[in-house]
Amino acid sequence: MTQIIPDQQTRPKLVQISKLAAAPKWQLETMRALREPLFLWVTHGQGRIAIGPRTRGFHPHNAIFIPAGTLHGFQAMTRVQGTAIYFGTTHGLELPQTPLHLRLRDAGQHAEVSQLVDFVQREVDGKRPKAAQAAYHQLGLLAIWLDRHHAAHQGENGGDLTQLNANERLVARYATLIEREFGSALNVNDYATALGVTPTHLTRACRASCGHTALDMLQLRRLYEARRLLMETDTPVQDIARNLGFSTPSYFSRAFAKKIGQPPSSYRKQHEAKPRLTH
Structure with a gap:
């Protein structure tokens, strides 16, 4: 019988990475899988992230996508800031099926990701009419961004984490x-x-x-x-x-x-x- 940590919510949720990094070491570093996809946008600090059997360093302006059911662990080496987006278990979006670690060097790309994250945050936190529907569409734009950059970065920057020895x-x-x-x-x-x-x-x-x-x-x-x-x-x-x-x-x-x-x-x-x- 499959046993995955049963504490995920069905709706999208945004959490500051600094809050995640403040958790006990065992909660961060132990490999575990989530029932929902996770997107990490790192804006400050550095550390290491294990995705499946591979461990890699992360730095500012790194975008990391972890599909549902993917084992991962996290280690903050300095004070880390940014945003974690949990898509929820019923998101219904077309998302990459493999993990991604994108090291973005272009300032325009940094601004684009930050804007996408801000738009999702505004709708998830807001009380405006049809906020849930709006958040879904904003997450859809993020899903499109991930798909485009998956194709563009395959073989570059180590973005594709599927090539294993x-x-x-x-x-x-x-x-x-x-x-x-x-x-x-x-x-x-x-x-x-x-x-x-x-x-x-x-x-x-x-x-x-x-x-x-x-x-x-x-x-x-x-x-x-x-x-x-x-x-x-x-x-x-x-x-x-x-x-x-x-x-x-x-x-x-x-x-x-x-x-x-x-x-x-x-x-x-x-x-x-x-x-x-x-x-």
Whole structure:
């Protein structure tokens, strides 16, 4: 059963990247997928973004598009500013099916993207009649811009992120399986078998591609979900353990404490002041 972080809204939403970058390190850097497409327009600062198995640096005037279901992680190295546009799960637009990272050098292009983002922001935040319809059409113009620049930048600036080497292709397949199955009890050996390689080869490819072992990638994704559920829901610890494929609640608690530094119950208590969802 596919398990993707279920906290996305169906309607478009704009968030300042500085707000996203202020989140805890684990929330930013752990690879995860969203149910909706995401567009990032960086206007200040720099950092690194992992999209699938490839990690790249980003700088001011970088436009990054991440399709729904694409694994990604984010690392801010300096104070980062800009805008993140979440298209929503029911956008109905023709958007690129592959990730894009466009490094725009022309001042006219900078102004064009900023204007498109501003127009979407005005309609999403505004109270004018037919604001939702207007926002949809503004997002449509952004979708056209992405399509045009996808074609123009293929092979340039590293804009096309689909050209992967053998290790990256294998890790991309592994990452996709993790996102689909992280709630199961499958281990690295099971994943390697499903991918037609040995566990050693899979781990070597993961190290070469993204600096993590195959086991690290799996554990980080499960612990990301565990933290989210502990912080945001009232789901019992034993249910979280079962839903994330741990054999027993005690094994889950030990693994969580070893990596996070405190048991799940203490972690939940530390964050109990935050609003929770019934899960």
